Amino acid sequence: MPRENPFAGMVAGMSPDEFSLLSSAVAERRCREEVGFGTFAEAAELYRPHPPCPSCGCGSTWKDGREENGTRRYRCGACGRRYNSLTGTVLEHSKSDMPTWVDFVRLMRFNVPLDAIAEACRVTHQTAWEWRHRLFATVDGYQDRLVLRDRVWLDETYVTDTDLTHGYGEARKRGLSKQKLCIVVAIDVHKNPVAKVCGHGKPSSRRIRDALAGNVAEGSTIVGDRERAHNALVRAVRGTHEAYKADTRDPVYLERVALVNNLCSWLKRYLWRFTGMDMKYIQSYLNWYVYLFRVKQASERWPEIARVVRHLLMAEAHFRSKT
Numbered sequence: 001m002p003r004e005n006p007f008a009g010m011v012a013g014m015s016p017d018e019f020s021l022l023s024s025a026v027a028e029r030r031c032r033e034e035v036g037f038g039t040f041a042e043a044a045e046l047y048r049p050h051p052p053c054p055s056c057g058c059g060s061t062w063k064d065g066r067e068e069n070g071t072r073r074y075r076c077g078a079c080g081r082r083y084n085s086l087t088g089t090v091l092e093h094s095k096s097d098m099p100t101w102v103d104f105v106r107l108m109r110f111n112v113p114l115d116a117i118a119e120a121c122r123v124t125h126q127t128a129w130e131w132r133h134r135l136f137a138t139v140d141g142y143q144d145r146l147v148l149r150d151r152v153w154l155d156e157t158y159v160t161d162t163d164l165t166h167g168y169g170e171a172r173k174r175g176l177s178k179q180k181l182c183i184v185v186a187i188d189v190h191k192n193p194v195a196k197v198c199g200h201g202k203p204s205s206r207r208i209r210d211a212l213a214g215n216v217a218e219g220s221t222i223v224g225d226r227e228r229a230h231n232a233l234v235r236a237v238r239g240t241h242e243a244y245k246a247d248t249r250d251p252v253y254l255e256r257v258a259l260v261n262n263l264c265s266w267l268k269r270y271l272w273r274f275t276g277m278d279m280k281y282i283q284s285y286l287n288w289y290v291y292l293f294r295v296k297q298a299s300e301r302w303p304e305i306a307r308v309v310r311h312l313l314m315a316e317a318h319f320r321s322k323t
Helices: 008-012 016-035 040-047 098-109 114-121 125-138 205-215 230-236 251-256 258-272 279-297 304-314
Strands: 061-066 072-076 082-084 151-160 180-188 193-200 221-225 240-244
Touching: 016 098, 016 304, 040 072, 040 098, 040 304, 098 114, 098 125, 098 279, 098 304, 114 125, 125 279, 125 304, 151 258, 180 205, 180 258, 180 279, 193 205, 193 258, 193 279, 205 230, 221 230, 230 240, 240 251, 251 258, 258 279, 279 304
Parallel strands: 151 221, 221 240
Antiparallel strands: 061 072, 072 082, 151 180, 180 193
């Protein structure tokens, strides 16, 4: 016989305000047990214990009380500005609580559609959209710091640019055309990926070189097909080129380039989840994909949700909607 819940009667007799307070307390405790913090104040104490002044960058500050939500306030000893431990982060001015943001991060890790995120987190579609782009703002430029080393696989994949205007009655072109957006994809032997937008249509040598020259270590071996546009990148990094004829009937070719081909396939599956997205943000979607790829690699050493929230608190980023 199922055990009777001793709290059922107490909860049923609560007023709406009391039940709301209880639900908030339960959500905070569940969040605290899962990721180690239940409020913005607790997370800030862990990851931003001594934030520098956002105006002048001075580290000589002193504590100046707390905000209503418990976050610590500071005053700069150089310029006198008052700020709190969330100032300069994408969580600044958030009207929702930490458990709601943790739920949002959990759903974003699985790239759930915005409508589902909005309903699960009990926010509007516009708020969910803004939060998504707040996260994207924290990974802008993230791939510029990544350097692939030793053995690097390289390939291109293409998606249709839905933002391009088409004349009345004009059909979409088949094959590689200017209607296709090129994404250059690379991954090294250490399983570190890079994915960058590389213009429309078949990429030139200059576009490939400019996109990846800063992401490939000098002396690396570039593995791919016999695409001539790769040669400029090989020369730029003073590396060697291991090229195979692109023939899907050749088992040797399929085996040697399987790593990057699989990455291209997973990347396209990821982008297909965001049907109707504004193509001007596609690089942000790619940045988020690469960031999550690396987060999952280290999941055994660092819980994924806690690591993402830590990233949100430590990244100095802002997103302002123009709509």
